[in-house]
Amino acid sequence: MHITALSGGIGGARFLRGLRRVVSPDDELTVIGNTADDIWLFGLKICPDLDTVMYTLGDGIDDDRGWGRRDETWQIKDELAAYGVEPTWFGLGDRDLATHIVRTQMLSAGYPLSAVTKALSARWLPESERPPVRLLPMSDDRVETHIVIDDEAEPSGRRAIHFQEYWVRRHAEPTVRDVVVVGVDEAAAAPGVVDAILDADAVILPPSNPIVSIGTVLGVKDIAVGLRDTRAPVVGLSPIVEGAAVRGMADQLLSGLGIENSAASIAEHYGARRHGGYLDGWLVHDADRDLVPRIEQADIAARAVPLLMRDRAATDAMAVATLDLVEELRT
Ligand code: GDP
Numbered sequence: 001m002h003i004t005a006l007s008g009g010i011g012g013a014r015f016l017r018g019l020r021r022v023v024s025p026d027d028e029l030t031v032i033g034n035t036a037d038d039i040w041l042f043g044l045k046i047c048p049d050l051d052t053v054m055y056t057l058g059d060g061i062d063d064d065r066g067w068g069r070r071d072e073t074w075q076i077k078d079e080l081a082a083y084g085v086e087p088t089w090f091g092l093g094d095r096d097l098a099t100h101i102v103r104t105q106m107l108s109a110g111y112p113l114s115a116v117t118k119a120l121s122a123r124w125l126p127e128s129e130r131p132p133v134r135l136l137p138m139s140d141d142r143v144e145t146h147i148v149i150d151d152e153a154e155p156s157g158r159r160a161i162h163f164q165e166y167w168v169r170r171h172a173e174p175t176v177r178d179v180v181v182v183g184v185d186e187a188a189a190a191p192g193v194v195d196a197i198l199d200a201d202a203v204i205l206p207p208s209n210p211i212v213s214i215g216t217v218l219g220v221k222d223i224a225v226g227l228r229d230t231r232a233p234v235v236g237l238s239p240i241v242e243g244a245a246v247r248g249m250a251d252q253l254l255s256g257l258g259i260e261n262s263a264a265s266i267a268e269h270y271g272a273r274r275h276g277g278y279l280d281g282w283l284v285h286d287a288d289r290d291l292v293p294r295i296e297q298a299d300i301a302a303r304a305v306p307l308l309m310r311d312r313a314a315t316d317a318m319a320v321a322t323l324d325l326v327e328e329l330r331t
C-alpha cells in the first residue's frame with residue numbers, strides 16, 4: 001500500500017512515527033511537508049517542519065522539546081549572542097546547524113529544496129529501511145506564512161510579522177488579525193508531490209495545525225486539486241481535542257480567523273470531498289464523540305477514538321484507527 005500524508009512539525013511527525021510502526025514493511029510512506037514556516041537566519045535556510053519530520057522519523061529528535069536534535073549543545077548560539085547578532089530568539093543548536101549549513105550550501109549551488117531534502121534524508125530516512133519513507137517539501141518555491149497583528153505605530157494600525165517571529169519570539173501572544181501565506185498562490189507543488197497524492201492508496205492528514213501546517217500545504221493549488229482528484233480515501237485526525245489544541249498556537253489562529261475551536265469545525269473547514277472539500281473521513285477524540293453526528297451531517301465519515309499521543313502505544317493505536325477508517329472507506 002502506498003500511503004501519502006501531509007505534515008506540519010511535531011503533531012504530524014509524532015503521528016507518522018506511529019503510522020510507520022504499524023504499517024507493513026512492504027508499504028510505502030510519502031510525507032509532504034509544510035515549508036511555509038521556513039525562514040532565513042544568519043544567512044542559513046531553516047525548514048523547521050521538514051527537519052522535525054526528518055529527525056523524528058530518523059530517531060534524531062529531542063523528544064522532550066519536540067524539535068531539534070537530541071544531545072544538542074548551544075555554543076554557536078551563545079557566541080552569536082556575544083556578538084550581539086540578531087535574532088537571539090530562535091533556537092539553533094550546534095548539531096542542528098549542520099543540517100542548515102548543508103541545506104544552504106546545496107541551495108546556493110542551485111539545487112531545488114526537493115533535491116536538498118532528498119540528500120538530507122539519505123542520512124535520516126535511508127531508502128533501504130522498511131517501510132521506506134520519502135520526505136518531499138510541498139513546494140520548491142518560497143512560501144512564507146505571515147501573521148497580521150495590531151501595531152499602533154503603523155499608519156494602517158496593522159503589521160505583518162513572519163510566523164516564526166509571532167510564534168517563537170512573541171509566544172503567540174499578539175491577537176491574530178489575519179494569516180497571510182505569501183507566495184502560496186504562485187507556488188507549484190514540488191516534483192513527485194502530485195503523483196504521490198494521485199497514486200496513493202490512502203491519503204492522511206495527521207493532527208497537524210489546520211491553518212499554518214495543513215492549511216498552507218493545501219494552499220498550493222496543484223496539491224488541493226490532487227487531493228480532490230485522487231481515488232484514495234482522504235482521512236484526517238483532529239488536532240483539536242475538547243475545544244482546544246493539544247499544544248501549539250492553533251487556538252489563537254482559529255479565533256483570529258473566526259473559526260470555532262472544535263474538532264467538528266475543523267472538519268467543516270476542510271469540507272467533504274463530495275462537496276468540493278478535502279475529507280472523506282475524520283477522527284475525533286473519544287471525549288468529542290457528541291460531535292460525530294454533526295461531522296457526518298457534512299458528509300464526512302466520523303469516528304471517535306482516543307487521540308492523545310501520550311505514549312507509543314496510544315500513538316500506534318491512533319494510526320491503526322486511521323487505517324481502519326481508510327479500509328472502511330475503500331470498500
Ligand atoms: P508544528 O508545525 O510543530 O506546530 O506541528 P504540527 O502542525 O504538525 O502539529 C501541531 C498540532 O498538533 C497542534 O495543533 C496540536 O493540537 C496537535 N497535537 C499535538 N499533540 C497532539 C496529540 O497528542 N493529539 C492530537 N489529536 N493532536 C496533537
Ligand code: CA
Binds near residue numbers: 008009048049212
Ligand atoms: Ca510548523
